Amino acid sequence: MKTYKIALIKGDGIGPEIIEEAVKVLDAVASCFDFDFEYEEALMGGCAYDITGDPLPKETINISLNSDAVLFGAIGGSKWDSLPREKRPESGLLKFRKELGVYANLRPAVVYDELINASSLKPEIIMGVDIMVIRELIGGIYFGEPKGRTEDKGWNTMVYTRMEIERIAHQAFKIAQKRDKRVCSIDKANVLDVSQLWRDVVTEISKQYPDVELSHMYVDNAAMQLILNPRQFDVMLTGNIFGDILSDEASMLCGSIGLLPSASVGEKIGVYEPIHGSAPDIAGQGIANPIATIASASMMLKHALSENAAAKKIDNAIKRTLKEGYRTKDLAQYDAKEVCSTSEMGSIIANYAAK
Numbered sequence: 001m002k003t004y005k006i007a008l009i010k011g012d013g014i015g016p017e018i019i020e021e022a023v024k025v026l027d028a029v030a031s032c033f034d035f036d037f038e039y040e041e042a043l044m045g046g047c048a049y050d051i052t053g054d055p056l057p058k059e060t061i062n063i064s065l066n067s068d069a070v071l072f073g074a075i076g077g078s079k080w081d082s083l084p085r086e087k088r089p090e091s092g093l094l095k096f097r098k099e100l101g102v103y104a105n106l107r108p109a110v111v112y113d114e115l116i117n118a119s120s121l122k123p124e125i126i127m128g129v130d131i132m133v134i135r136e137l138i139g140g141i142y143f144g145e146p147k148g149r150t151e152d153k154g155w156n157t158m159v160y161t162r163m164e165i166e167r168i169a170h171q172a173f174k175i176a177q178k179r180d181k182r183v184c185s186i187d188k189a190n191v192l193d194v195s196q197l198w199r200d201v202v203t204e205i206s207k208q209y210p211d212v213e214l215s216h217m218y219v220d221n222a223a224m225q226l227i228l229n230p231r232q233f234d235v236m237l238t239g240n241i242f243g244d245i246l247s248d249e250a251s252m253l254c255g256s257i258g259l260l261p262s263a264s265v266g267e268k269i270g271v272y273e274p275i276h277g278s279a280p281d282i283a284g285q286g287i288a289n290p291i292a293t294i295a296s297a298s299m300m301l302k303h304a305l306s307e308n309a310a311a312k313k314i315d316n317a318i319k320r321t322l323k324e325g326y327r328t329k330d331l332a333q334y335d336a337k338e339v340c341s342t343s344e345m346g347s348i349i350a351n352y353a354a355k
């Protein structure tokens with residue numbers, strides 16, 4: 001029997017509620033296989049600041065680096081908004097990603113047939129959408145130097161090195177090989193020198209993956225094409241700022257923010273987390289949708305632990321639960337047979353995942 005060590009970072013707001021349901025489902029699915037989990041909790045965000053005075057205690061990094069993967073809830077809330085920037089929960093999260101070297105953010109945007117009416121786009125446009133946005137996470141304009149501001153001027157610098165582009169491109173091509181074998185690389189090579197380098201390096205790396213078809217698209221056109229004809233995309237490869245914007249746009253094709261998982265991976269340990277925040281407005285009410293976190297746990301099984309069959313079981317359990325009409329409050333108006341609490345939703349999915 002193999003035991004996987006999982007660092008659990010519940011965080012703030014709805015974080016503890018949704019992580020509890022993901023753990024329920026992970027344990028249920030493990031009962032069908034020859035592995036189990038050993039969880040170790042670690043603090044991050046506002047709750048960590050309240051207890052230790054630091055939104056990212058060193059111990060959290062150590063626990064994470066000593067694990068096979070990190071399952072993360074969400075952090076933040078207005079209670080901590082007036083703290084100095086370096087003490088705020090969000091600073092802890094950015095530092096955490098940098099410390100762990102998670103340079104690739106994987107965000108699948110999959111439209112569930114059962115929730116086809118939950119999207120703001122027409123069903124015939126979004127039916128069958130299955131996109132993986134792969135965003136560079138620890139470089140580009142959010143980190144480039146020089147940056148600064150005076151009273152009358154503000155500036156940031158968009159920098160990518162060959163090495164940074166190569167490693168994210170490899171991730172994209174490898175992931176595409178397991179999907180529909182198409183990568184669309186997004187840039188602004190008609191205007192930006194950094195994007196010209198991006199395009200050249202991605203094209204070079206693509207030669208190592210002859211089975212994957214590469215295309216290039218300018219970011220402004222990509223924003224339009226995502227709304228016009230999202231089914232044309234398989235893997236979208238982007239730099240940090242373009243991916244930040246396009247992955248949010250792609251996620252909204254799917255209905256509720258409570259559905260969408262993500263993985264942040266790199267050379268060391270991967271972090272698996274829902275794309276949403278800590279939702280302080282609904283925390284403690286038992287109405288948060290746990291599906292994004294449960295689907296993140298499925299990504300963890302697949303990408304960090306290579307337990308593909310177990311991941312598939314979770315994905316199928318989520319689909320079955322939605323198909324049978326179980327909905328949390330955020331999706332209650334879309335063909336709900338029964339509206340359930342966070343915990344009931346977790347239990348139904350766990351039950352199906354264990355079959």
Ligand code: NAD
Pocket residue numbers: 014073074075076077078090093257258259273275276277278279280281282287288289290292330
């Ligand atoms: P949010 O994602 O927390 O919430 C936006 C809206 O979506 C809210 O109405 C919320 O109730 C709803 N929502 C979010 N998750 C849901 C779920 N699982 N089920 C049902 N409804 C859900 O974004 P926000 O309100 O802008 O931010 C709240 C806090 O979260 C802020 O402090 C922000 O900095 C933080 N945040 C953290 C992360 C993270 O931890 N990775 C990401 C984004 C925002």
